[in-house]
Amino acid sequence: MDSSQAPLISSNRHDEDAPYDTVDDVPGPRAAAGKATSGRPGVFVLILTFAAGISGLLFGYDTGVISATLVSIGKALSDRDLTSMDKSIITSSTSLFALLVSPFSSLIADRLGRKRVILYADVLFILGAVLQAVSSTVPAMVAGRCIIGAAVGAASFVVPLYIAEIAPSSYRGRLVTINVLFITLGQMAAYIIGWALSTYASKETGWRWMVGLGALPAALQGALVAVMPETPRWLVKAGRSEDAKRVVQKVNGVQGRFDGTADAIIKEIELEIREEDETRLLHNRQTFGPWNGLYVWFELLGEGKHRRALAIACLLQGLQQLSGFNSLMYFSATIFSIMGFESPTLTSLIVAVTNFVFTLVALGLIDKIGRRRILLYSIPLMALGLLLAAGGFSYLSLEQAPDSRSNDTISTYESQGRSGPAIVVLVSIMIYVASYALGLGNVPWMQSELFPLSVRSVGSGVATATNWAANFAVGLTFLPMMDALSPSWTFVLYAGICTIGLGLVWRIYPETAGLSLEEATALLDNGWGVR
């Protein structure tokens, strides 16, 4: 989205590019936003950005750290080696709980406030980290991962919402990609810490520190969020317009002085909320009676353009996960360990570093090349990387025998770390990860620009849940598929998904780069808008 065209506070009263019509003779939010956002962001906004970044960091750290943890646990849980099923459940329980919690977090955020949900998520992050660190059985570890999942699910939905409602308009759009950058930074940190602890710390305690350390950023964020205000929009809704005004003044850097802009913004939010309530009340009475919450779903699914937006957002989020990237994020150390690399955690760092570096590159390219075009270029490269990796695997060893230590059958690729095919697998994985980070790693999170404001939150919530559902499916099925189909065919399968996804993107995803939100959503008015 071209962030400079968004209003300071979400408003569905006005087209974002339409000339502003005044409310009670005071300048409205669009004019106000212009004033409020000129110049560089103030310290207050920078602190908020930093706080949001910590959430992305936690999301990344807690999803990334599992790779090194799985290869370091040894017999520490339930006095035996982990089976493939143990590893799959430990890993995917996080995404399952993120999936369960993310749609509900919007309800809680409306009721208790955005900030409270961030705080609750931090408490869960800390509890989950501690529980994992002290666990001595597989079920206890799974319980810890579930709590972390609930935290990630809540934070991945609420933090972007908090920032979007509080940040000046010209910085709002960029936060989407910056948040992904923080996620990949967290994953890289998890890999580095995972490698360092698995190499230099004691075997018994190293992995416990890995999972336990996630509590620290959460505590830091909890402390930061505690001194931050609730968003103006939520405050107005809760009948605290004076508090809301103070927050807007702080964001605008005019605290304690008279500021007509702040007054205008608060008036506009009040008006918008009144209008929303009135429309909802009217429709609910006519159509749903007591089922108030159904109205927004009716709106989302009842109109063709909303359904098309939802289909595209869910396609992109589903494809992001089903193309298999997180099987590398979660299991690359396991893969490199069964391939016989001497330091699997160090080798797997390549995945996280490549992902981070190319997300950084994507930041610079995404608006120039465009979302659709970057996907059309990068998905074929992903498929190529996957097919090359499949070829490399097929030369490693196709024999599968039961492993005496762990019931795994894929442990037979021992001691081939420096062979030609192993290097081919490594390089192909890098090609795959780099092209993922350029396109699919980022673009699906731009989901909100597809939805008109009236259904933006619920539409983004459903798309986010799709992401976690597909994430869960991949986490749960990757290792069993490696066992049942062989690594080569597993990678061929992901390449097939990429190819189907490419066809769908080509067919139904229009280019939205450089368009205002209004123009972008209008593309879907009478069809898919692909030219």
Ligand SMILES: O[C@H]1[C@H](O)[C@@H](O)[C@H](O)[C@@H](O)[C@H]1O
């Ligand atoms: O956009 C992010 C990013 O690409 C991460 O590296 C990945 O682990 C997440 O699943 C994804 O949502």
